[in-house]
Amino acid sequence: xxxxxxxxxxxxxxxxxxxxxxxxxxxxxxxxxxxxxxxxxxxxxxxxxxxxxxxxxxxxxxxxxxxxxxxxxxxxxxxxxxxxxxxxxxxxxxxxxxxxxxxxxxxxxxxxxxxxxxxxxxxxxxxxxxxxxxxxxxxxxxxxxxxxxxxxxxxxxxxxxxxxxxxxxxxxxxxxxxxxxxxxxxxxxxxxxxxxxxxxxxxxxxxxxxxxxxxxxxxxxxxxxxxxxxxxxxxxxxxxxxxxxxxxxxxxxxxxxxxxxxxxxxxxxxxxxxxxxxxxxxxxxxxxxxxxxxxxxxxxxxxxxxxxxxxxxxxxxxxxxxxxxxxx
Amino acid sequence: xxxxxxxxxxxxxxxxxxxxxxxxxxxxxxxxxxxxxxxxxxxxxxxxxxxxxxxxxxxxxxxxxxxxxxxxxxxxxxxxxxxxxxxxxxxxxxxxxxxxxxxxxxxxxxxxxxxxxxxxxxxxxxxxxxxxxxxxxxxxxxxxxxxxxxxxxxxxxxxxxxxxxxxxxxxxxxxxxxxxxxxxxxxxxxxxxxxxxxxxxxxxxxxxxxxxxxxxxxxxxxxxxxxxxxxxxxxxxxxxxxxxxxxxxxxxxxxxxxxxxxxxxxxxxxxxxxxxxxxxxxxxxxxxxxxxxxxxxxxxxxxxxxxxxxxxxxxxxxxxxxxxxxxx
Numbered sequence: 091x092x093x094x095x096x097x098x099x100x101x102x103x104x105x106x107x108x109x110x111x112x113x114x115x116x117x118x119x120x121x122x123x124x125x126x127x128x129x130x131x132x133x134x135x136x137x138x139x140x141x142x143x144x145x146x147x148x149x150x151x152x153x154x155x156x157x158x159x160x161x162x163x164x165x166x167x168x169x170x171x172x173x174x175x176x177x178x179x180x181x182x183x184x185x186x187x188x189x190x191x192x193x194x195x196x197x198x199x200x201x202x203x204x205x206x207x208x209x210x211x212x213x214x215x216x217x218x219x220x221x222x223x224x225x226x227x228x229x230x231x232x233x234x235x236x237x238x239x240x241x242x243x244x245x246x247x248x249x250x251x252x253x254x255x256x257x258x259x260x261x262x263x264x265x266x267x268x269x270x271x272x273x274x275x276x277x278x279x280x281x282x283x284x285x286x287x288x289x290x291x292x293x294x295x296x297x298x299x300x301x302x303x304x305x306x307x308x309x310x311x312x313x314x315x316x317x318x319x320x321x322x323x324x325x326x327x328x329x330x331x332x333x334x335x336x337x338x339x340x341x342x343x344x345x346x347x348x349x350x351x352x353x354x355x356x357x358x359x360x361x362x363x364x365x366x367x368x369x370x371x372x373x374x375x376x377x378x379x380x381x382x383x384x385x386x387x388x389x390x391x392x393x394x395x396x397x398x399x400x401x402x403x404x405x406x407x408x409x410x411x412x413x414x415x416x417x418x
Numbered sequence: 419x420x421x422x423x424x425x426x427x428x429x430x431x432x433x434x435x436x437x438x439x440x441x442x443x444x445x446x447x448x449x450x451x452x453x454x455x456x457x458x459x460x461x462x463x464x465x466x467x468x469x470x471x472x473x474x475x476x477x478x479x480x481x482x483x484x485x486x487x488x489x490x491x492x493x494x495x496x497x498x499x500x501x502x503x504x505x506x507x508x509x510x511x512x513x514x515x516x517x518x519x520x521x522x523x524x525x526x527x528x529x530x531x532x533x534x535x536x537x538x539x540x541x542x543x544x545x546x547x548x549x550x551x552x553x554x555x556x557x558x559x560x561x562x563x564x565x566x567x568x569x570x571x572x573x574x575x576x577x578x579x580x581x582x583x584x585x586x587x588x589x590x591x592x593x594x595x596x597x598x599x600x601x602x603x604x605x606x607x608x609x610x611x612x613x614x615x616x617x618x619x620x621x622x623x624x625x626x627x628x629x630x631x632x633x634x635x636x637x638x639x640x641x642x643x644x645x646x647x648x649x650x651x652x653x654x655x656x657x658x659x660x661x662x663x664x665x666x667x668x669x670x671x672x673x674x675x676x677x678x679x680x681x682x683x684x685x686x687x688x689x690x691x692x693x694x695x696x697x698x699x700x701x702x703x704x705x706x707x708x709x710x711x712x713x714x715x716x717x718x719x720x721x722x723x724x725x726x727x728x729x730x731x732x733x734x735x736x737x738x739x740x741x742x743x744x745x746x
Binding site (some may be wrong): 117119120122169170172176177189194197198199200201202203204206207208210211214215216217219223226227229230231234236237238240242254 | 422438447449450497498501505506522525526528529530532534536538539541542543544545550554555557558561562565566568683
């Protein structure tokens with residue numbers, strides 16, 4: 091199933107979300123409208139809202155709460171991207187110059203704050219305050235995950251458990267929330283909410299592993315964003331962690347030295363220690379990361395499978411496959 | 419009435435708020451606890467929570483909602499300070515090094531995001547989602563006010579209407595919200611909510627004018643924060659706007675040139691064009707700004723006065739006087 095195929099049942103829902111968001115993002119101040127129009131171009135496949143709707147359609151109904159909360163998930167995601175690009179000193183996002191390169195760092199910090207505030211405002215408009223609390227907690231998890239990641243920048247001793255603890259919070263928490271919201275407002279009980287939350291969590295982890303792989307091996311022109319920033323920023327992701335783990339001690343020391351020097355330079359886009367790209371392949375580290383991502387996709391499918399023969403199960407499975415097979 | 423005197427009736431309420439906040443700000447991750455402990459040292463007189471409680475006590479009752487929402491106001495304020503200090507490149511806040519100088523800019527952007535998320539989480543915990551929506555909108559106003567301010571950096575044509583539009587949003591909106599919340603949960607009807615909202619708004623404007631005056635004329639040792647950043651950052655506040663307005667054309671051009679050069683340098687703490695400090699006095703610009711601040715204090719008192727002989731009226735009036743007489 092292609093992305094167009096598995097997303098087909100929720101295209102109208104995604105359009106409804108855009109219609110819902112459009113007037114919300116038309117502020118009084120013209121300059122702010124310009125900023126918001128710019129970052130709305132970051133929106134790609136809208137995987138998080140699509141997950142909300144796919145789960146809802148699978149359980150049988152899409153409600154106004156789904157539309158509103160899918161919009162909240164997308165706004166929270168956009169707000170974190172806007173701030174992330176500042177932190178990563180990334181210049182390009184979805185083929186567009188990043189907000190901070192156009193509007194300046196200061197305006198972009200505030201723009202992110204504004205987007206967060208809009209997201210929380212929409213989150214509060216429902217009848218269940220617990221859901222708004224839950225989403226605010228999800229946003230906290232994202233922040234904590236990112237803070238942990240930055241704290242570990244240049245930490246060449248970082249291991250897999252640290253890596254997974256970081257990406258569970260910074261990425262998987264929001265996917266899990268989308269699965270939960272889809273089920274909760276779709277008429278699902280605790281069993282469905284739990285299963286789809288677990289589906290989202292595993293998909294989110296797989297997504298992040300794939301994203302980290304793309305940063306190392308992807309094509310900037312296809313992805314439309316600055317790549318190689320992880321190594322340049324001294325950020326060790328799963329392939330690099332694995333590579334260092336399996337290298338013979340002497341070689342490991344040499345590569346670590348190179349990465350360390352790199353980290354001290356602190357310049358994004360630095361090329362890293364000599365030969366490291368070839369080592370990613372020859373040590374099997376890339377294959378290993380792909381295979382780990384596949385494990386999480388399989389776990390996501392098992393979570394859906396636990397609910398038996400439900401509608402759109404194939405679409406949900408294709409969704410899970412997609413997050414690790416995408417090249418953009 | 420001294421600050422200790424007018425705050426006396428709400429000291430127990432402020433302590434209750436601290437007790438409420440303490441466990442909320444004890445996160446799982448030790449590093450985050452350290453960050454939060456650092457920024458909690460920014461808390462000074464806690465004027466915004468004090469306003470919530472003074473209004474509530476004036477109307478007769480302090481509820482758990484007051485305690486919770488006063489904490490939200492303080493967290494929102496702290497979050498904006500944390501991000502502001504990055505934007506202003508300020509090094510000192512309340513005698514402590516600012517968060518970004520200790521933890522780095524990236525962690526501090528995320529710490530601000532985390533504090534916002536905590537604030538919204540607490541805002542959503544009540545039974546009235548409209549109040550959480552209202553506070554999220556207040557946060558948006560703060561962001562918009564600050565964005566407008568940054569857009570006008572280096573704009574030497576900025577006039578009083580622009581200045582007031584900026585400070586109404588970036589500062590007065592949160593004070594107005596505190597007045598409203600105090601009245602709304604204190605058993606006040608629309609008349610009381612309106613009057614105390616207006617009280618807060620005027621106090622907030624007066625506070626900001628006084629703050630801008632202190633940036634020009636205050637004592638860093640007494641204030642415990644970096645001063646003179648406004649001129650260094652090309653930010654024209656009321657005294658400078660007035661000074662340029664009343665200067666003879668030739669002199670105005672000379673001073674503007676100096677400020678312009680300054681703005682292009684872009685270095686915080688730059689001394690500004692020669693002689694400008696003396697001009698602030700000799701043109702009457704400082705007196706004018708003091709007098710305008712006094713007008714807003716008077717308007718705040720009229721708003722309270724419209725409610726007749728209410729309890730703690732003197733304390734509320736002393737609160738309004740305090741925001742423009744403080745030297746720290």
